[in-house]
Amino acid sequence: MLDRLLAERVDVERTPDRGSFAGLSALWTGTADAATLHLRHRDGTYNTPFVRSVLAGRESHVIPLWRREQGLLVPPGNPHGIGHVATLARHTVALRAPGTGTRVLLERLMLEAKADPAALHGAVHGSHLEVAMAVASGTAETGIATRAAASAFALDFVPLAWEPFELAFPGKALELAEPLIAAARSHGPALAEQLCGYEIIT
Known part of the structure; x- marks a missing residue:
């Protein structure tokens, strides 16, 4: 926007x-x-x-x-059954860079869920649309981004927070x-x- x-x-x-x-x-x-x-x-x-x-x-x-609403982007139908940040260590995640507000949000939510952000694994991407592209292409199973990014790539969306x-x-x-x-x-x-x-x- x-x-x-x-x-x-x-x-x-x-x-x-x-x-x-x-x-x-x-x-x-x-x-x-x-x-x-x-x-x-x-x-x-x-x-x-x-x-x-x-x-x-x-x-x-x-x-x-x-x-704006942030959440987990998943392929249509959510084939991996991803529903919460607490389980993200089991999946390949399209990540934003450390220091971005989106990465801070993800790590804060994981800590609140008693999950370790250090256990995250996946490539770092430069924008919300790049995160959506990674999920849409199958190079990542999920990633955190805006609802608008999910909509742009026809992905399903698991809401996390309005910020x-x-x-x-x-x-x-x-x-x-x-x-x-x-x-x-x-x-x-x-x-x-x-x-x-x-x-x-x-």
Whole structure:
């Protein structure tokens, strides 16, 4: 959804997608004016604890943009009977890179289910669509990604969590962040209707 919102905005420069922790690092070093985050904290909340820690002593803002549904992608009919993160060590999993919000979510959910994230095995993929492609092609038995990615490849979907996708930035960058906030408010509802598993936060 972020790609679609920014497609026609020449006033917003987007850095390569390296994950939520990379975005936080860029905020800390000042190499980015804002970062989009979906990081689940160990207390069950999202994003704000990380931003407060990284930008400690500095004014900061966390603005909700939308919610999206994450879950396990499985082939049609779920032939491997995958229904929970607790059993993922038995399967080949299409993984997101460490430091991405999706990988953090998966590992947090596994720990809550008393499962060891270190037992996961499978190739690392650079996007939700790449995860879906791996499951659709049979190179992975499952993977965690958005419902929209599952829909794009006609895969079945085992729901895990709705997560907030938020924009974080230091106080001095408020004006620079406004174009993305405005785009989300004006074009977000129509885009959410086109994509499965997205809801605009108002």
